[in-house]
Amino acid sequence: MWKISVLETLDSTQRYMRECLERDSDIPQGMVVRTEMQTGGYGRYGRAWQSALGDLAFSFLLKPERALREWGTLSLVVGIALRRCGDGTGMVLKWPNDVLSGSRKCAGILCEVEQDSVIIGIGVNLTDKDNAAFSKFETEQGAHALMTQFLHEFDGLYRAWQHNGFAALKADWLALAHPRGAALSVKQGDQVLHGTFEDIGDDGALLFKDEKGAIKTITAGELTIGSV
Numbered sequence: 001m002w003k004i005s006v007l008e009t010l011d012s013t014q015r016y017m018r019e020c021l022e023r024d025s026d027i028p029q030g031m032v033v034r035t036e037m038q039t040g041g042y043g044r045y046g047r048a049w050q051s052a053l054g055d056l057a058f059s060f061l062l063k064p065e066r067a068l069r070e071w072g073t074l075s076l077v078v079g080i081a082l083r084r085c086g087d088g089t090g091m092v093l094k095w096p097n098d099v100l101s102g103s104r105k106c107a108g109i110l111c112e113v114e115q116d117s118v119i120i121g122i123g124v125n126l127t128d129k130d131n132a133a134f135s136k137f138e139t140e141q142g143a144h145a146l147m148t149q150f151l152h153e154f155d156g157l158y159r160a161w162q163h164n165g166f167a168a169l170k171a172d173w174l175a176l177a178h179p180r181g182a183a184l185s186v187k188q189g190d191q192v193l194h195g196t197f198e199d200i201g202d203d204g205a206l207l208f209k210d211e212k213g214a215i216k217t218i219t220a221g222e223l224t225i226g227s228v
Contacts, residue, residue, distance in 0.1 A: 001030040002060070002151050006144070011040035013059035014112060014121040021114050027061060029117075034058035034147055041123055042110075056124040056143040060151075063117050065162055071118050072096075073166035073204035074158075075111045076173050078120060081154040082107055083176045085146060086133045093177040095197075095206050095223055099124075101133035103225070122150070167202035174200065178225050184208065187222040 010016050013033050021027055038057040041050070051057045064071055075097040082099050083091055092100045099107035106128075110121040124146060125131055126138055137146040160168055178184075178197055186193045186208060195210040206218040 001155060002032050003028075003030055004032040004034065004147075006034045006036065008035070009037045009039065010035040010057075012038060012042060012121075013057055014042070014110060014119055015040075017059045017061060017119045017121075018112070018114055021061070021117060021119070025115055027117075029061060029063040032058060032060040032147075032151070034144070036143075038123075041121075051123060052127045054127045054138075054143065056122070056126055056137075056146050058147055059119055059121040061117055061119055062158070066165060068113070070165060070203070071113060072111065074118060074120065074161070075109045076166060076200075076204050077157050077161050077169060078109045078111075078122065078154065080169060080172050080176060081150055081157055082109070082122070082124070084153045085137075085149050087135055089132065091133045091176075092225075093173060094225060095177065095200065096204065099133070100225075101131050104131060106131045106133045165202070166204050170200060170202060183226050185224040185226070186218055187224075188218075188220070193218075193221075 013035055016033055035057055037053055038051040041057055079093045079097065079099060083093055090102045094100050097109040098105050107122065107124040112119045124134060126134055126142055134146060137143070157169060180197055180199065182197045184195060184197050193208065193210055195208050198209045198215055199207040201207060201217065208216045208218050210216055
């Protein structure tokens with residue numbers, strides 16, 4: 001399924017993939033581009049994502065067969081695959097698109113819909129020696145080895161998602177994420193909600209119990225584990 005290209009330097013693998021799609025909308029599913037040095041990476045809300053030489057930065061193209069409203073759950077599926085590649089100790093998936101090592105973000109996921117495709121970008125910090133989440137990949141060829149293992153893990157998960165949707169993978173995500181009952185804060189615009197993690201829906205939405213005990217469905221927002 002995967003057709004991999006590795007380029008020495010790019011400003012952003014996401015932008016590069018988008019430009020390729022603009023030139024040729026018939027690019028098949030499975031195109032992957034990794035760069036050894038990314039100079040202008042970005043995450044959600046256009047925030048800068050810093051990458052150093054030796055970190056992993058890549059994007060890949062999917063053309064899902066499921067309804068467009070379900071595509072947002074792919075960030076959760078990607079999280080499962082990434083978490084399975086890590087060393088495990090202290091690693092937690094944070095809704096909707098981060099991997100934490102302890103309390104520190106060690107990997108980020110970005111999904112962007114373009115035409116009839118979704119471009120998924122992944123950045124993993126492999127050069128921070130205080131981050132042990134992916135320590136087995138802190139070698140000269142570590143970034144490429146991690147990407148290769150991730151694509152292998154994701155392939156099976158994506159097939160399951162294509163056939164049965166995120167509902168079939170929800171238990172896998174929950175087993176690797178912040179536990180039910182964990183204190184959370186969710187920022188939505190200027191408003192900050194405080195409460196606890198209750199569950200996620202089959203549609204990938206966060207089910208959040210506020211301070212009054214009411215269950216709220218959160219589809220977008222900036223989440224912090226713990227009270228702020």
